[in-house]
Amino acid sequence: MIRPSFRLALTAVLGAVIFSGCAEAPVTVGDNNVEKPLQDVTGVTTEDIQKALQKPALNLMDVYALAVKHTETLATNYENVLQAKAQQTEAVGSALPQILLNGTKTWVSSGSNGYIGNGPYNDLIAPASDTAYFSASETILSGLNEPAALEGADSDIDYQNYTYRYQSQLLLENVAHAFYTVLELQESQAALEKSRDLNQQILDVEQQWQTIGRSQLSDVANTQAQLMQVLADLENDKYQLSQAAVTLVTLANIKPDQPLVCEESYSQPAFSLEDAEAKVEDRPDVKSAAASVVVADAALLAAHGLHLPTLIAEGDYYVDYNKTIDTNVWTVELEASLPIFAGGQDFAQEDAAASKKRQAELALSLARRTALDDIREAYKSLNESMAETDAYQKAVAAYEEDYKDTLHDLKLNLTTNLALLQVMTSLETAEVSYIQAKYQTLYDWLWLQVATGQIPKMGAYPK
Numbered sequence: 001m002i003r004p005s006f007r008l009a010l011t012a013v014l015g016a017v018i019f020s021g022c023a024e025a026p027v028t029v030g031d032n033n034v035e036k037p038l039q040d041v042t043g044v045t046t047e048d049i050q051k052a053l054q055k056p057a058l059n060l061m062d063v064y065a066l067a068v069k070h071t072e073t074l075a076t077n078y079e080n081v082l083q084a085k086a087q088q089t090e091a092v093g094s095a096l097p098q099i100l101l102n103g104t105k106t107w108v109s110s111g112s113n114g115y116i117g118n119g120p121y122n123d124l125i126a127p128a129s130d131t132a133y134f135s136a137s138e139t140i141l142s143g144l145n146e147p148a149a150l151e152g153a154d155s156d157i158d159y160q161n162y163t164y165r166y167q168s169q170l171l172l173e174n175v176a177h178a179f180y181t182v183l184e185l186q187e188s189q190a191a192l193e194k195s196r197d198l199n200q201q202i203l204d205v206e207q208q209w210q211t212i213g214r215s216q217l218s219d220v221a222n223t224q225a226q227l228m229q230v231l232a233d234l235e236n237d238k239y240q241l242s243q244a245a246v247t248l249v250t251l252a253n254i255k256p257d258q259p260l261v262c263e264e265s266y267s268q269p270a271f272s273l274e275d276a277e278a279k280v281e282d283r284p285d286v287k288s289a290a291a292s293v294v295v296a297d298a299a300l301l302a303a304h305g306l307h308l309p310t311l312i313a314e315g316d317y318y319v320d321y322n323k324t325i326d327t328n329v330w331t332v333e334l335e336a337s338l339p340i341f342a343g344g345q346d347f348a349q350e351d352a353a354a355s356k357k358r359q360a361e362l363a364l365s366l367a368r369r370t371a372l373d374d375i376r377e378a379y380k381s382l383n384e385s386m387a388e389t390d391a392y393q394k395a396v397a398a399y400e401e402d403y404k405d406t407l408h409d410l411k412l413n414l415t416t417n418l419a420l421l422q423v424m425t426s427l428e429t430a431e432v433s434y435i436q437a438k439y440q441t442l443y444d445w446l447w448l449q450v451a452t453g454q455i456p457k458m459g460a461y462p463k
Contacts, residue, residue, distance in 0.1 A: 024082055027075040030253075034069065037078055041168040042456050044068045057259040060446075063252045064175045064456065070253035073171060077164040084160040088153035095139070095146040103132040133318040140313060143305025152298030155291045162288035169284070171251075172456040176446045178247040183262055184439040185241040188432050192234045195428040199227040202417050202424075209417075219418050226421060230428070266386065266445035271452075273379050279452045280371045289360075289367035296357035303353040306346035309338040371451075378451040382444040389441045392434035399427035 052062035203223045315332040409415040449455045
């Protein structure tokens with residue numbers, strides 16, 4: 001029988017290993033190309049980023065698109081997905097035959113002169129040999145390790161995928177919070193600056209009138225106090241604005257002075273609270289918790305298998321052989337073992353695995369309750385903030401009319417600067433409150449959409 005040479009066999013095996021498959025491409029950070037796994041969980045495309053980069057002012061979804069490609073969180077989570085897939089491949093491979101190509105060459109002493117070589121065989125010296133052979137082993141039964149590993153690997157992929165999707169939602173919420181905070185503080189600052197200028201004008205007039213006796217000292221003091229309060233509020237807004245801007249710059253890698261524009265709107269929820277609550281099982285955080293229960297169950301299954309026997313088939317086939325005595329071309333053997341006593345380690349591993357499964361079930365219960373609370377709070381907050389926004393909008397309109405009337409009366413000497421100052425103060429308070437309520441409503445609308453799984457996806461906002 002003609003046997004293939006060792007070099008030919010080695011070349012064939014290496015080729016099979018090298019070309020058996022290739023790994024998935026990772027998600028990169030910092031470029032403007034959106035990989036498909038990233039697009040699937042965020043709705044962001046490469047075209048969205050290119051459009052955002054051409055805009056002078058960015059809306060919320062523009063900033064989110066840039067954040068998707070400039071934060072490490074999503075890329076890191078996708079690496080977890082790739083690792084889980086690799087572990088699945090490893091689990092599948094553990095259930096398949098293991099084939100190796102082996103080779104040995106032996107040198108022995110030949111005679112008393114110490115010469116090293118392929119000498120003749122005798123009773124005192126081991127025979128020299130040149131051997132190349134394939135060895136194969138197949139684990140027929142190893143407790144329940146193989147089915148447990150496959151089950152656990154599949155569920156771990158689910159867990160990592162749901163966690164990856166959930167992180168994309170958290171990123172959108174974080175971007176929205178910083179984005180709307182920046183816009184709120186910018187508008188609030190503009191309102192306070194207008195109030196500051198008007199207060200300064202009134203103060204200048206009152207100080208002039210005080211010199212001629214038309215204004216009392218208390219009027220001047222009240223105006224000065226109001227001006228100081230406005231200046232203090234301005235400084236506070238500037239500090240908070242700088243903090244929110246830094247957060248947005250870090251998330252999306254945009255310039256600190258990047259112009260932002262609010263193009264989003266809000267509307268009443270298109271579904272009832274009961275319908276919103278029914279979506280809880282579809283949330284990725286709940287699904288990831290459910291997948292972790294299956295992973296823990298697979299670990300428990302493997303622990304149960306510690307009491308079962310192991311059965312392994314092994315075989316060798318010699319492809320290149322040179323030896324002074326004849327030897328079989330192939331050998332096959334079957335090895336079996338049954339665990340009798342392991343010092344209680346197997347029972348301890350079962351107890352630990354059962355405890356971890358109970359923990360995973362408790363975590364699932366908590367995730368479900370937390371998700372329900374999140375949906376309810378988002379639904380309630382949206383309805384309340386919409387009503388608050390409407391009320392403050394009406395208040396601003398009423399105070400604007402009051403301000404115009406008071407200013408008209410002041411020109412006719414029918415009222416005082418103090419009365420005008422009081423109206424201005426009320427108008428300023430109402431304007432700032434309206435701005436805060438408006439952006440809180442915009443955020444609450446997004447919060448509810450995220451909580452019920454409607455977004456993230458581009459173009460999700462009503463226009």
